[in-house]
Amino acid sequence: MTKPLDATHADPFAGAPTFSLANRVERFAFGIVWLLCARWTPPQARRWRNWLLRRFGAKLALSANVYPSARIWLPRNLTMQAFSSLGPGVICYSMAPIKIGRHVVISQRAHLCCGTHAIRDPHFQLRAFPITIGDDAWIAAEAFVGPGITVAEGAVLAARGAAFSDLEEWTVYRGNPAQILKPRARFQRARQ
Template sequence: MPDSSTRPYLGQGNRRPHSVGTVLRRWCWNGVQALLFRPSSSFAHRWRIWLLQRFGADIPSPATVRVFPNVRIVYPWKLRLEAHTLIGPGTLIYNLAPITLCRGAQISRMAHLCAGSHDYRQWALPLDARPIVIGENAWLGAEVFVGPGVTIGELCVIGARSVVVKDQPPRMVCAGNPCRPVKERPEPI
């Protein structure tokens, strides 16, 4: 049996994936998020959108976007929110890669959009960051987890507490762990 002191260990040789500038920018955002974003009134959507835009979020129609105060966003500069989108209370946007909410997309409370993980097949555990796209008029139920590299199709509904690790087709109701299509979603009236 090999000596455990010479055996590789998880994380060995892992280098910081972020530059000093990115780390400083994130610290600034964390301060703004703690002092100005989270304590704001639940009705102060425009104020929070304005703060997100100051930190590089791409929000072309700010007057129609709703983001609740206890939403946690890691990198605003990797976030795109199109018109009529909503991010519900308690949601975590862990956007190590870009996350896009297309027009009309709705994220219910306590969801977790996670655009990054680690490659467990390598000892160094390098970062594996892939973008997430939530399609037009898609709706994610409460406490849904969406993993890296996932695209959710337009008009797709993801049931509460689902774990989405693969792309989900448009116009379907999907649910489960792992999430999969359950039935077609009719065109809304």
């Protein structure tokens, strides 16, 4: 896991970096490669994009689909299982591991955010917590999943919803903060 620098020794308010030089170089290199080799590709070129992401440490199933306009902060913190998708414009702020199960849809412009700050700390220390999204879940358009959240199997976060606490399995949530709307009908998918 990527660990932020100690804010008591590297003051971000004074312009100090919040991550190590190695981390920043890795992210810069990935950003350049993604811009030149993936950002412009058609949606159908998912295998090429997956290959590039794997070169930077992402753990992706062959059938995972990352759209070219998705923004991934640090690929080595991303795991995607079979038939899951990061849609157009998704922000994957993977300061900590993000694990996405099978048949998960992360819709356009959704935001998966692993980072936050210690608001009681005078140094405003950056913190990172993992996100886990279970099989058959759906994070709808422009929804936000916060640091340390687990989205259980089959859960749905409706468009522009914001999850600041864990979402229960097979339940539909909406709003900011996300509240239960209704149960979602369970189904079993034949595993490929």
